[in-house]
Amino acid sequence: MTVWDIPSKQSASIKSLCTAMHADVAIRLQEMGFEEGQLITCIKRTAFNGPTVIQLGDCIYSLEQSVANHVNVSAL
Amino acid sequence: MQKILLVGKPNSGKSLLFNQLTGLRQKVANFPGVTVELKSGVFKAYRHTANPQSGQVLDAKQQFELIDYPGTYSLKSWSKDEAIAIEQLLAAMSDEKTSVILCNLDATRMERSLVFALQVQQISKQHNKTVVFTLNMVDELLRFNHNLDTIKLSEKLGSPVYAVSAKTLIGISDLQKGLSKIAISPQEYRVKPTDINQQSFATAAKILAKEFAIPADVVLKRQNTIDRFLLNSVFGGIAFLLIMFFLFQSIFTWAAPLMDATEDAIGFLAGVVSGLLGEGLVNDFMTDAVFGGLGSFLVFVPQIMILTLIIGLLEDSGYLARAALICHKPLSFFGLSGRSFIPYLSGHACAIPAILAARTIESPRKRFVTMLTVPLMSCSARLPVYALLIAVLVPDVSYLGGWVNLQGAMFFVLYLSGILTALIVSSVLNKMTEGSEELQDMPFILELPSYRLPHWQPLFYRVVNSGIQFVKRAGPIIFVVSLIIWTLGYFPNNGDLQNSYLSAIGQWIEPVFTPLGLDWRYGVAILVSFLARELLVGVLGTMFSMQNADDNIAGLAANLEADGLSLASGVALLGFYVIALQCVATVATLKSELGKSRYAWGAFLAYGVLAYLVSMLLYMVLS
Ligand SMILES: Nc1nc2c(ncn2[C@@H]2O[C@H](COP(=O)(O)OP(=O)(O)OP(=O)(O)O)[C@@H](O)[C@H]2O)c(=O)[nH]1
Ligand SMILES: [Mg+2]
Numbered sequence: 001m002t003v004w005d006i007p008s009k010q011s012a013s014i015k016s017l018c019t020a021m022h023a024d025v026a027i028r029l030q031e032m033g034f035e036e037g038q039l040i041t042c043i044k045r046t047a048f049n050g051p052t053v054i055q056l057g058d059c060i061y062s063l064e065q066s067v068a069n070h071v072n073v074s075a076l
Numbered sequence: 077m078q079k080i081l082l083v084g085k086p087n088s089g090k091s092l093l094f095n096q097l098t099g100l101r102q103k104v105a106n107f108p109g110v111t112v113e114l115k116s117g118v119f120k121a122y123r124h125t126a127n128p129q130s131g132q133v134l135d136a137k138q139q140f141e142l143i144d145y146p147g148t149y150s151l152k153s154w155s156k157d158e159a160i161a162i163e164q165l166l167a168a169m170s171d172e173k174t175s176v177i178l179c180n181l182d183a184t185r186m187e188r189s190l191v192f193a194l195q196v197q198q199i200s201k202q203h204n205k206t207v208v209f210t211l212n213m214v215d216e217l218l219r220f221n222h223n224l225d226t227i228k229l230s231e232k233l234g235s236p237v238y239a240v241s242a243k244t245l246i247g248i249s250d251l252q253k254g255l256s257k258i259a260i261s262p263q264e265y266r267v268k269p270t271d272i273n274q275q276s277f278a279t280a281a282k283i284l285a286k287e288f289a290i291p292a293d294v295v296l297k298r299q300n301t302i303d304r305f306l307l308n309s310v311f312g313g314i315a316f317l318l319i320m321f322f323l324f325q326s327i328f329t330w331a332a333p334l335m336d337a338t339e340d341a342i343g344f345l346a347g348v349v350s351g352l353l354g355e356g357l358v359n360d361f362m363t364d365a366v367f368g369g370l371g372s373f374l375v376f377v378p379q380i381m382i383l384t385l386i387i388g389l390l391e392d393s394g395y396l397a398r399a400a401l402i403c404h405k406p407l408s409f410f411g412l413s414g415r416s417f418i419p420y421l422s423g424h425a426c427a428i429p430a431i432l433a434a435r436t437i438e439s440p441r442k443r444f445v446t447m448l449t450v451p452l453m454s455c456s457a458r459l460p461v462y463a464l465l466i467a468v469l470v471p472d473v474s475y476l477g478g479w480v481n482l483q484g485a486m487f488f489v490l491y492l493s494g495i496l497t498a499l500i501v502s503s504v505l506n507k508m509t510e511g512s513e514e515l516q517d518m519p520f521i522l523e524l525p526s527y528r529l530p531h532w533q534p535l536f537y538r539v540v541n542s543g544i545q546f547v548k549r550a551g552p553i554i555f556v557v558s559l560i561i562w563t564l565g566y567f568p569n570n571g572d573l574q575n576s577y578l579s580a581i582g583q584w585i586e587p588v589f590t591p592l593g594l595d596w597r598y599g600v601a602i603l604v605s606f607l608a609r610e611l612l613v614g615v616l617g618t619m620f621s622m623q624n625a626d627d628n629i630a631g632l633a634a635n636l637e638a639d640g641l642s643l644a645s646g647v648a649l650l651g652f653y654v655i656a657l658q659c660v661a662t663v664a665t666l667k668s669e670l671g672k673s674r675y676a677w678g679a680f681l682a683y684g685v686l687a688y689l690v691s692m693l694l695y696m697v698l699s
Contacts, residue, residue: 025519031150032521033188035278043300047309050405051414051520058185058285058292060299062401064520 001075004052004068006042012073014038021070033057034071077141079173080119080259083165083196084180085189086147087525089212091115092242093180094144095534097252101541102144103429104534105391106525107418109436114164115144121256140175140259143168149188151195170203175262178255183211183224183239184526186289190281197235197267198274206262207235208255215241216526222290229288234268243531299526306398316402319395324488327383327459329481334378335463339631342371360571360622361562368621369558369614372632373550376460376613377543380425383456384542385535387425392530396421397522404520410499411506413437414520416446420498423453424491425542427662431669441515445505447669448679451657452498454491456546457609461653462490464613467633469646493654554614557604561618573597573622591692592652593645593699602649606658644698648691655687 006012014036017026033056043060044053051062063071084090086108095102098117103110119142146161153159168174179196181189193209200207211224230237238254240247258265273280306312346367353359390396396418404414415437423430430450437443454462466486474481509515564578573579582596589599597619605612613632620635657663657680667676 022518025521027152028149028521031152031191032523033191033278044304044307046307046401046405047313048405051401051522053303053307053401053524055292055296055300057187057282058289058295059188060296060303060524062520062522062524064404067519067521 001073002069003040003042003054003063003071003073004065006040006052006054006073008042008045011039011041012075014040015072015074018070018072021067025067025070029067029071032061033059040073077118077139077173078175078259079141079143079168079171080176080178080255081143081145081165081168081174082178082180083145084147085149085182085185085192086523088147088180088182088185088189089242090147090180091144092531092534093210093212093240094142096242096245096248097255098142101534101537104531105396106394106528107391107396108147108523108525110433111144111146112432112435113146116141117144118142119255119259121259122253123256123260138260142178148192150192151199166199169199169205174205176255176259177205177207178210179207180210180212183213184216184290184295185292186211187281187285187292190284191277193233194272194277194280197233198277201267204266206258206265207267208258208265209233209235209237210251211237211239212242214239214246215244216295217290218246220290220294224288229284232270232272232284232287234270234272236265295526299524302527303398303524306395307401312398312402316399319390319399321488323386323390324491325480325484326386327379327484327487329478329484331379331382334382335375338378339375342367342374343631346371357570360566364566364621365558365562365618366555368632369562369618370551370555372464372617373460373554373610373614374547376463376610377546379459379463380456380546381539381543383425383459385539387422388535388538389530390421392528392535394525394527397524400522401524410502411442411445412499412502413439413442413446415522416442419446419450420453420495423450423455425456427451427453427455427659428665431662431665435669438521439516439518441506441509441512441517444509444515444670445502447666448505448675449498449502451659451662451666451679451683452494452501452655454494454654455609455659456542457550457659458653460610460613461605462487462650464616464633464636465646465650466490468636468641469643490650490654493651497655550608550610553608554611557607557611558614558618561600561604561615562622565619565622571622573619578619591695592648593642593695594649598645598649602652606656607660609653609658612653642699644695647698648695651694652687652691655683655690657683 001012014034016036017029017034038056041055042052043055046053049065051064052068053060053062082090082094087106091102091111092104094117095104097119100117102115119140121138121140145165148162151162153162169177177196177200179193181193197207214224217224224239226237226239236254236258238247238251240251306315346363350359350363353362400414400417403417407414407416419430419434422433427450430453431447434443434446434450437446466483470483470486472483561578565573565576567577569575578600579596582600585599585603586596601612601615604615617632620632620639663676663680666679667673670676
């Protein structure tokens with residue numbers, strides 16, 4: 001399961017960043033707080049497979065599909 | 077001069093704090109990534125010391141250079157461009173001239189801010205620098221009755237902490253006093269040893285946030301509720317379209333009464349001056365060149381100000397980030413990013429800051445495409461041209477009880493044409509850059525800021541300033557060109573335009589404009605407006621008021637109508653102005669941002685040719 005699969009208003013915890021991800025992107029995500037064990041809550045899925053909106057700690061981020069499906073999570 | 081560096085997470089209010097500490101007016105907006113270049117100002121530190129003998133208080137003043145940095149999430153970089161910015165920051169942190177590092181945190185997003193703050197503190201310690209933390213936006217905490225224990229936090233962090241609000245000025249004077257002392261003798265305030273876990277700042281930040289910060293869910297509750305509505309598939313889309321339509325409609329309808337008033341005032345003034353002067357050369361000059369040329373351009377100042385007001389309101393509200401999100405998917409079809417929305421929107425005021433704003437687009441390729449297409453947005457310099465021609469060509473009728481005006485709707489169509497052209501050109505550029513080594517692709521990741529009410533005072537200043545800047549930028553050149561055009565048009569036959577030097581020159585270039593159905597007067601005006609678009613209005617104003625010496629002076633639209641500008645030619649002219657890149661400053665900005673002059677001049681040429689072809693086609697179809 002990845003961040004992209006979390007339905008609206010549901011939460012999951014981060015397992016790992018997919019190794020296939022571009023290294024630069026992985027660094028950016030880590031700096032934004034995407035680390036193992038962190039809780040992610042999906043605030044809103046947008047129409048036509050647009051970027052998903054999630055809460056991580058005290059920040060709200062939006063990630064497009066190609067990033068969101070490279071962050072592995074496990075359901076709570 | 078010793079330096080103070082102002083750093084922090086994007087959108088934490090650094091620039092507003094910078095403005096309060098220096099008295100400058102750097103751009104502030106509720107969107108991460110507003111500041112894209114280093115900006116410096118002067119912070120005046122005061123020290124009060126009592127003379128032990130006389131008891132007299134001495135005020136010592138020392139100036140520091142305060143530098144506002146672009147916001148960063150971390151001191152590690154993720155892209156080549158950011159690497160340069162971070163290298164600069166690291167170099168500045170180790171510079172011996174740097175006395176203090178002022179690290180700004182967003183008090184409503186403390187956990188994330190703290191991770192960066194701890195990194196900054198660690199590096200500062202290595203370079204033996206002093207760090208001061210500001211926890212900004214405490215006004216928002218007070219709304220939730222949350223008090224920050226800065227003394228205790230400062231003990232935990234081992235560096236001074238100030239709770240401030242750059243917006244409502246809470247704590248700013250304490251910060252000024254404190255920072256003065258610290259900046260003058262930084263060695264006394266070096267980072268003290270703490271028991272913060274140096275291995276994982278994320279964990280440390282979490283623990284500190286738990287103890288001091290307001291719980292995230294409390295702050296984010298309202299924001300998330302609004303987002304669930306504004307990002308909703310149906311309502312969100314409708315809201316977006318309504319906001320955009322309202323934006324363009326209001327530029328026209330709200331401004332109309334103000335424009336009429338300005339026009340009347342200029343006409344009245346012209347009448348008075350002309351009455352005082354009596355017949356003759358000077359009178360002709362004043363009425364035609366000054367009131368006709370400059371006056372017909374001043375009429376548009378209210379429109380520029382309203383445009384700035386609405387863009388400013390959107391920027392302050394936090395909606396821009398949502399708009400970027402909503403637009404991401406549609407824009408990616410054209411090889412753009414959701415982030416391209418921001419430069420595109422601000423390109424409707426002026427292309428130059430918009431091209432700079434494109435720097436925050438993560439993907440170099442999408443950034444390249446965005447920068448090259450921003451000049452197709454209908455910037456405020458095109459506004460006078462549009463407004464003039466619409467007034468001539470489109471009847472002033474309203475529907476739906478005055479909410480929709482035909483002329484206003486035509487404005488919308490013109491703006492839309494610019495955007496559509498940009499999207500088509502983007503797709504072409506996207507195809508052309510496919511697989512380019514130099515221009516990589518990066519995904520869309522964006523932090524959504526809190527919704528906020530507008531900050532009225534700077535907004536008001538910005539609106540007034542946009543009017544002043546518009547006049548300052550184009551005024552002098554319009555004046556000089558009007559003067560030259562008037563002189564060439566007045567002589568040798570004392571005001572007989574059709575038999576003047578200007579007309580002789582004009583006949584030469586007329587063949588170029590015949591395919592558009594335009595005569596030499598328009599040809600001259602178009603050519604001259606390659607210096608600045610507004611010149612079209614000024615130059616036509618001068619020429620037409622020379623022809624109709626007795627008519628009302630600033631009523632250029634009426635003059636054009638009486639002269640018989642046909643619908644086909646008028647539309648052709650509009651088509652030309654939608655596309656052509658007639659702005660020297662934009663070409664220069666493109667050149668410096670893209671690093672290669674061949675792209676900038678290529679765009680200039682390509683848009684010129686495209687504009688000409690499109691306008692020829694429009695004329696052929698309509699006539
Ligand atoms: N309520 C409140 N809003 C603030 C305060 N300080 C700044 N803001 C708002 O926060 C937003 C961001 O402010 P900026 O000064 O542009 O932030 P920045 O840190 O320079 O942002 P970047 O340049 O993008 O890194 C703006 O909408 C400001 O009006 C504050 O103390 N209280
Ligand atoms: Mg800033």
